[in-house]
Amino acid sequence: MFWLILCVVVVDVLLASFEVTVPNKHLLAIRGRPAVLGCEFTPDPDLSNLVVTWQRQEDARVVHSFYYQQDQLDRQSLKYHNRTSLYVSELHKGNASLRIAAVRPKDAGWYMCIVSNTKGTGRALMQVTYGALYSEPRLSIHVNSSALKVQFETEGFPKPEVIWLGEHDQNLSYHLEIHGQTEDGLYFIKSICEAQKPVINITFTLKNHLLNQNLQRPVVLSYDEDTTDHMIIVLAVLSVVCILLVIVIIWLAVQKQNKQRSSL
Secondary structure, eight states, X not given: OHHHHHHHHHHHHHHHHOOEEOSOSEEEEETTSOEEEOOEEOOOSOOTTOEEEEEETTTOOXXXXXXXXXXXXXXXXXXXXXXXXXXXXXXXXXXXXXXXXXXXXXXXXXXXXXXXXXXXXXXXXXXXXXXXXXOOOEEEEEEOSSOEEEEEEEEEBSOOEEEEEOTTSOBOOOEEEEEOOOTTSOEEEEEEEEEOSSXXXXXXXXXXXXXXXXXXXXXXXXXXXXXXXXXXXXXXXXXXXXXXXXXXXXXXXXXXXXXXXXXX
């Protein structure tokens, strides 16, 4: 009886000593870049009984499996096909980290690392959040008779904070359009600030707080309203002249055809 109790205690101690942990409970993954989901376990040099399974916690989809000392991907979700790998050379050290190549929006969510070997079985949970750096803002300027409009366009994720500042760092009113997510999981941003003065000195600022991205693009320019008006007048005159020339050419062509017919 004593030996039976002793064996049970020893087994309990061995099982209690087995542990599966994730160094970081939360991972921020950036669009298009690889993400490494860390997972560590109590190692056993003998890998013949090692089973490592990564799966999505929300629906138990298999992300990656390893047993019989090799990858077993028959049940792997198609969304992760040819995109995942383990650090096989590190398994004997207790490293069950998963690498996901080229992160996509739908990779965000909860992941479970499940490990089993001769020392026990355990699991650990972690969350992956997705973010995308905003692209270089594209500048365009629209001029009409009453105002000048400065516009920036860019794409990223999540929704950003947008600020327009004047020459003396005063907040300016602006128009902001945020279009729904594309297939790449990006928001399309278009922001327009209208300026009334001949001399423009304003700054467009976009902040992606999730990725600590801060884009600032100053716009400094000047335009002569009189020159603009003169250009409009000149263009109008040229348009009239072109129309008159076309009319004259058509009239001469008609006269020539009439002469040819009369000579016949």
